Amino acid sequence: MRQRLITGIVAGAGFIGLTIAGGWLYTTLLVLLAIIGFTEYARMNGVAWSHPSTLLGYAGVLLFVLPWSDWGIVIPSFLTIVWMLAFLLLALTVITKNKTTIDGAALMLLGALYVGYGFSAMGEARQIEEHGLMWTFLSFGCIWASDIGAYFTGRAIGKTKLWPSISPNKTIEGALGGVLLSLIVSAVFALTMPDFIDLPKALLIGLIAAVAGQFGDLIQSAYKRVRDIKDTGTLLPGHGGVLDRCDSWLIVFPLLVLTGLLPV
Template identity: 75%
Template sequence: MGLDMPMDGYAVWILMFLLLAVTVVSKNETTLDGAALLLLGALYVGYGFGSMLQVRAFHEHGLFLSFLCFGCIWASDIGAYFIGKAIGRTKLWPAISPNKTIEGSLGGVLASIAVAAVFHFAAPEWIGLGHAVSIGLVAAVAGQFGDLIQSAYKRLRGVKDSGRLLPGHGGVLDRCDSWIIVFPLLVLTGLVPV
């Protein structure tokens, strides 16, 4: 009876082993907490961008599905911002992101679903309406969680930006915090088959 683990599972194990070995070799100059944080970051970013590549490269309509996913994510962000500004009153999670509202969040979900429906009507032979709407719903909800996860991390670390590469935009991770949560979730749920 053999161990039935996919190859990427072994790659994660090897990465974990190497990071733990560094804690020993460096005589705890690299701490266990630091190694754990590096592993978490590698999984967070690695699986996120890897899933984007899978969707684009390994599906017959990969470019179409990639645009659908990005369109839903961006529509959710835009819808949440404008609806939240216009009618937002009830704070969504003030301890993590004080400007986000429940009304804005729901507006983002509706905007994402609307964009998904447009993609269905543009190519009904490639994606059914229910399937497109499901992608829009998951992209909106997961994308908003991705944004909250990044906000929570920055608050925990006491930093305003996740990096210096994109000044005024919160860093590179702030620009793609939704993407690296949405794409793996859509692949794992089978909503975007690869």
């Protein structure tokens, strides 16, 4: 517990500091997290980092997450990138005479999209021209509030199991506590900064961040159970890997971007 606490404080302070700094520092952090996260994903699926399908996955992740527009480079559209990556991975099944299976190709496509676009959406939020930092903090604040609220509510009054076959410690009471605290945090943002965001929109963001964030956690738990592993990696002592810590982020930020709730 002591190691977990120290790691959490140090990593959290560093992450918040780089988020405030923004620019190339924050972008570099997201790129590194994406690369490590995809490495964990490949390893979870028993595929070496040097395998051709993994290398194509890395290429897809970098196409999503690198700040090409800042460098004046025009890249294909989102749909074009996904389709081309799918084509190349499927072509690899032919070139390797099915040593790379269609299941393996599908896994790498899913991983590149899940990890690459997830971190890309975080970068888009921070780069919002007006109040980019506040939109980012609102989103992260609601996610973290949901985690905290679910944990402490679950420990205090949690009795009804939420999904025991996937995550035996999570409870319905804890999940509701997470939603409530996320709504409170979003309401505080709206009431203290009415020129930044109105209350209904803030509450909607808080609700989506809590519900989708908890789904993100369950998704990663389900996948780890299928692969029979405890953590996706060992980057953060006591906390696991990048995908363990960022599972909620990778679902919430794309959802907020794609629904237009974050004005990217």
